Amino acid sequence: MTGPGALEGVRVVEVCDELGMFAGKLLADMGAEVVKVEPPEGDRTRTYPPFADDEPGPERSLYFWHYNTSKASVTLDPGVAADAERLRALIDRADILLQSGEAGRELDYEALRETNPGLIMVTLSPFGRGMPREDEASTDLTILAGGGPVWNCGYDDHSLPPVRGGGNQGYHTASHYAVMSALVALLYRDETGQGQHIDVNAHAAANVTTEAGTYTWLVAQQTVQRQTGRHAGVNRSMPSQVLCADGRYVNTGIPPRRPESFAAVCEWLTTAGLAEEFLEFPLLEEGMRRQRFDMTMLQQDEELMAIFGAGRAAMNFLAERLTSYEFFTGGQQRGFQIGIIYSPEEVLEDPHFIERGFPVEVEHPELEKTVTYPGAPYQFEKSPWRIRRRAPRVGEDNERVFAELAGDGG
């Protein structure tokens, strides 16, 4: 899809480490003009693996590539007076300033607003400015471990450690709140002309992104316990992951609990040629015939318990005998909320994601190739998401941006 993005004309200056870098990408891919400020040697995240062809180099970090699509890069040395003036000039003409990490910490909103009263400054930090734990060192791991998510994740076997969800999601969550907040402030400014300073606290963001783990304590002072591949709970739930015939796991979701779903699982077993092999098939047929299930009678009704048990066993039986994709699509087509557990790269090869245009091709002219990237998180009909350019090379836009600043009278 082509056309201007929803944030066309919005000017953003990004002085961020990995905590806030993703916020810049979310804005840039929607059309904002994001200028990333780097030190002369290039941003530190350019040294993060993985690298293209496993060869390190400032233009080869795939981590940097992903988080900096659609941005421009300028290099500025904070120790050089002329560069400090350029940074100030950049911020003077900006709508939004994103700041996280050591670089740019000296930028003072009160001073900046004197020359740019409409400025929206967003500061992301691990614990929030001026907070009791402000000076503690942190990483994505410690943000998620101290902030709540990790307590909820892991295995039924509690001799295994709890698990951090992969992919630096603690940073992502802080960046999501930074973007939501910057946009709220932008809409307010559209009405009033007034800018403001926004403080984003990553540890707090993790704390309010843990669903039942939090509100079960807030409301009932009960503590949830982690379970393999399913919701942590006060009470144990039944396992929901099954290894399929092709070696991939699926999430079997909620087993049959209504006559229609028992009918569907009977039909599925029959179509798959597995009805005779599944010895509890008559119980499934009984499930089909029952007019309604009284869940409150579950403990007293032994036959109902047996029917439910057979329903769950039938789903597991099918999963073990089918490939994961057959199970996923076969079940969904019959109304079961079940899921294939893809690894990230497998998503790019799924027909649904391909048909919706999720994998996108991005030109890398220096490497004389195009690279497939993850695509739009949302599909805007009129002002689409789009990767406007691959991540910038170190200082790639110095000449253009500095000339613009000079033209502005800076």
Added chain:
Amino acid sequence: MPQALSHLRICDFTGQLAGAGATRFLAAFGAQVIRIEDPVNQGRWDILRGMPPYVDERRGVEFGGPFNNHNVEKLGVTLNLRTEKGKELLRELVAVSDVVAENFSAGVLERWGFGYEALQELREDIIYVSNCGFGHRGPYRDFKTWGPIVQAVSGLTFSSGLPDEPPAGWGYSYMDHTGAYYMAIAILMALRHRNRTGEGQWVDLACTEAGASLTGPAMLDYTVNGRPLRRQGSPNSNRSQHPAMAPHGIYPSIEEDTWIAISCRDERDWEAFGEVTGEAWTQEGRFSDLRGRLVAQDALDELVAGWTRARGNFEAASLLQGAGIPATAVQRPQERIDQDPNTSAWGLWPAVEHREMGNVRVDGLPVHFSETDWSMERGGPCLGEHNEEVFGGLLGHSAEEIAAWTEEGVL
């Protein structure tokens, strides 16, 4: 303090968390969010209305703890869309709304006669944001999801786990929270576009795509280097992927099921770790640089665990933090909510007033604004709690009409 979004009205069909979480954020900044609920099934299209946890022994659609949490500061009205009058009232409401938001399965709103084109006829510049697992087009448009299914299909479940174990996944609906964040972003961006151009639009949000966009470096490692995340020994999500760090993990502490997370980001952290622990093995040559520590990471983790196992997790974290090393207890809900000075100083757990449940603490927001900060005072609405305010005050109908519609089952 002024409210940033008090000029906006949202006609809200969202439910659960994946949808309700989006309009919750907007309501906290003053947007007028009007939840539409079905009087016939008592609003149960949002099953959280009656779900635990509960504040006391009372049960039913006014006592769901999660519903209250996810719907603070919203107005609630009932409308029976099976009736012509109900549809007419909805048309009146859409005509004065900026946004229609929903997270039904694909096609539900359209079947009721309120698809995007119908909405546009009621208000030309309407913004319509739909949110479901697989979006409104594509081969899986009729597939059904909830959080764990979205996480499974988008690659997030697989990305979370330990080697030689099944996926650990997320122990909650991370993508309900995050789907809601993307929905809020979509609404706000579409409003910005309307401010600039005057035009509304439809945003088709598929939570699985939002989820899949959160695994970028792993995807690029495959598309550029041909290295899949599904390979021997992978993933180990307690270790650091980007950048490389060691030690980096979650280690046992002295009490049963207590844990500490430790990251040594660089050589300075590692040297400090050696000084704080005073353990001889930290001086071994094989651990003297990052490369060596990565190669011998299994052995290193065993040794680190030997040190952590002899101590309390808060005590050890405090020692390491004193030396500038990222470390923290894996905090239980009580520890982070009631005992962590940082969450209370932030004001992260505001208490709201719910008409039936009374005073209940809820999730606050992890942001503060200098000019237009958020506020949460009113709890989630009871069924039809704001019928008079909305159908009378906003749409101008008389008390007699509202009473009659209530009698007739329209409201």
